[in-house]
Amino acid sequence: MRTFCIMGCGHLGTIVANAYTQGLLEGYRLVGAYSRDIRDAKALVEGTGATAVASPAELLALKPDYLIETASIALLKEVAPKALRQGTSVVPLSVGAFADADFKGRCIQEALTHGSKIHIPSGAVGGFDVLNTISLMGQAKGTKVDAGIHTHKGPKSLKGTPLYSDELERGERQVFHGTTAEAIKLLPTKVNVAVATALATTGAEVATSTITSVPAFVGDDHAITAEGEGVKALVDVYSASSDIAGWSVVALLRNLASPIQFF
DSSP: EEEEEEEESSSHHHHHHHHTTOOOTEEEEEEEEESSSSHHHHHHHHTTTTTTESSSHHHHHTOOOOEESSOOHHHHHHHHHHHHHOEEEEEEEEEEEEHHHHHHHHHHHHHHHHTTOOOOTTOOOOOOHHHHHHHHHHHTTTTTOOOEEEEEEEEGGGTSSSOOOGGGGTOOOEEEEEEHHHHHHHHHTTTHHHHHHHHTTTTTSSEEEEEEETOOOOOOEEEEEEEETEEEEEEEEESSSTTHHHHHHHHHHHHHHHSSSSO
């Protein structure tokens, strides 16, 4: 029986916990949950037999096989290296953290040294298998691969960022185009999917990110392109809410436990 814990007990963490209680994570046992407000952790584990803990250290002390992170980039950066060092594999939704080359390198080294893994879920996008394959083909051939993501979203989702202005409410406008590394610096909590795409393709310093604001648009539409010599892939995913990100964690865990695995 594989064990897992959840760090972050908001909407996305609750999706994973509910999937567990519904019997959709056969072969797994939920052992613990952590939230800044322990009342949220207690509510999430109610009826599961798992333990609500008051600190990340207590969560890691449960020695889970997998740490599911649905909290924040800051908390992931604090806890992931420690988890990997003790042999706990990490499933992060705050993938934007891995645009930080130092953090990424530290996590990779801990995983290599201690036999743990970093499993990047598809989140609100997908197609990592074919994106990664096209990038590998280009690397093997020594040919150029162009990769990037174009996101359409409503202006309200950009409020509180340097990209927002009242003018966005009146007409469609491209508000950002640059590398994924530039995007994560400007919007540290808004472009996790762009960073995940970059990790699967040409890296955050090369893969591009474009954001177009559309008045009254609900949700996000992510169009990802990877193109190399003689091959091209376009993956377009629309989601009205963030639910798909939580469910992508459930799908990843099921895949890891299945005798037939999809890549």
